[in-house]
Amino acid sequence: MEVSNESYSEVSNRLFFRLFQSANLLHKKGTAAVEEYGVTTQQWSVLGVFYRNQVIEEGGISVGDLSEYLLVSRQSLTGTLDLMLNKKYIKKVTNPRDKRSKLIQITPKGRTLWSNLQLPITEFYQSALEGISFDDQTSILHYLNKIINNMEAM
Amino acid sequence: MEVSNESYSEVSNRLFFRLFQSANLLHKKGTAAVEEYGVTTQQWSVLGVFYRNQVIEEGGISVGDLSEYLLVSRQSLTGTLDLMLNKKYIKKVTNPRDKRSKLIQITPKGRTLWSNLQLPITEFYQSALEGISFDDQTSILHYLNKIINNMEAM
DNA sequence: AAAAATACAGCAATATATTGACATAGATTT
DNA sequence: AAATCTATGTCAATATATTGCTGTATTTTT
Numbered sequence: 001m002e003v004s005n006e007s008y009s010e011v012s013n014r015l016f017f018r019l020f021q022s023a024n025l026l027h028k029k030g031t032a033a034v035e036e037y038g039v040t041t042q043q044w045s046v047l048g049v050f051y052r053n054q055v056i057e058e059g060g061i062s063v064g065d066l067s068e069y070l071l072v073s074r075q076s077l078t079g080t081l082d083l084m085l086n087k088k089y090i091k092k093v094t095n096p097r098d099k100r101s102k103l104i105q106i107t108p109k110g111r112t113l114w115s116n117l118q119l120p121i122t123e124f125y126q127s128a129l130e131g132i133s134f135d136d137q138t139s140i141l142h143y144l145n146k147i148i149n150n151m152e153a154m
Numbered sequence: 155m156e157v158s159n160e161s162y163s164e165v166s167n168r169l170f171f172r173l174f175q176s177a178n179l180l181h182k183k184g185t186a187a188v189e190e191y192g193v194t195t196q197q198w199s200v201l202g203v204f205y206r207n208q209v210i211e212e213g214g215i216s217v218g219d220l221s222e223y224l225l226v227s228r229q230s231l232t233g234t235l236d237l238m239l240n241k242k243y244i245k246k247v248t249n250p251r252d253k254r255s256k257l258i259q260i261t262p263k264g265r266t267l268w269s270n271l272q273l274p275i276t277e278f279y280q281s282a283l284e285g286i287s288f289d290d291q292t293s294i295l296h297y298l299n300k301i302i303n304n305m306e307a308m
Numbered sequence: 309a310a311a312a313a314t315a316c317a318g319c320a321a322t323a324t325a326t327t328g329a330c331a332t333a334g335a336t337t338t
Numbered sequence: 339a340a341a342t343c344t345a346t347g348t349c350a351a352t353a354t355a356t357t358g359c360t361g362t363a364t365t366t367t368t
Contacts, residue, residue, distance in 0.1 A: 151180070154187075254332065325355090
């Protein structure tokens with residue numbers, strides 16, 4: 001089928017417009033889903049990082065590595081981490097190998113919170129993905145990875 | 155194929171994590187793509203609204219309708235609109251039919267900006283969608299619509 | 309060994325996102 | 339007609355996002 005330039009433009013415009021909107025809704029509804037625990041979607045993303053094998057092995061993660069992994073600026077991350085520090089979900093220790101660097105570690109309180117978050121987060125995701133098969137979810141993930149890789153390469 | 159609960163969780167966690175990241179990159183790289191014009195991705199989204207048939211016919215759009223269309227809060231929109239007012243890309247007029255309401259309209263300066271933005275925006279989108287066919291782009295849009303509808307229904 | 313370049317985390321300014329609240333205006337109920 | 343409820347846009351507080359910059363520390367070059 002021949003596809004006009006107008007159609008291409010319309011689809012890509014709509015696609016990115018919806019991407020923008022879906023992320024806003026993800027934050028709004030996701031934060032509401034765990035309202036009783038008083039954390040935001042970004043904070044739970046940070047907590048999730050401590051359960052990655054590499055981070056467990058290294059006994060924490062630096063601000064720089066966390067920034068790269070989450071794809072947010074170090075400055076934005078500092079603000080989020082400060083809030084989590086105040087709530088005592090994480091702690092910062094000086095990196096023994098590099099005095100410039102700090103290692104972020106999860107606390108026991110943070111671990112308890114993470115356990116408590118599993119059920120509401122799972123329910124939220126299941127609700128958001130209602131009617132989308134596992135194969136389709138895998139396709140979406142594949143496409144998002146591709147788009148992210150393309151934008152990172154800019 | 156039997157899919158374990160762990161796999162489901164992993165895919166949905168990754169999917170939403172990537173959604174969060176792709177939106178951040180969209181704003182970062184999109185704003186950089188039009189850096190010479192000094193507007194953000196949200197501001198160009200607002201400008202694009204004035205070219206919708208219904209908005210053209212009605213001679214503008216209210217803050218409330220704009221908020222609903224963009225899926226952002228009225229309060230966030232007020233801030234973005236104020237910046238665009240200062241730059242004189244838009245103007246506000248009292249709604250003749252409802253004194254509480256204001257109609258937002260694009261200015262000639264805003265129209266010139268919108269014209270100038272078309273090429274860099276198109277190039278940005280094309281680059282971000284490199285290697286993704288038109289049919290696949292249509293699929294992504296379909297999935298995003300579905301996820302948005304699901305989250306709106308929460 | 310000393311100088312230069314780079315890395316790390318955070319400060320500052322700015323933009324955008326949320327929720328709760330408020331003053332004014334319109335719609336509905338009594 | 340008056341009272342009550344709902345709608346509209348903005349104010350305020352807070353969270354998170356960016357870029358540019360800075361002080362300190364490490365690495366690389368001379």
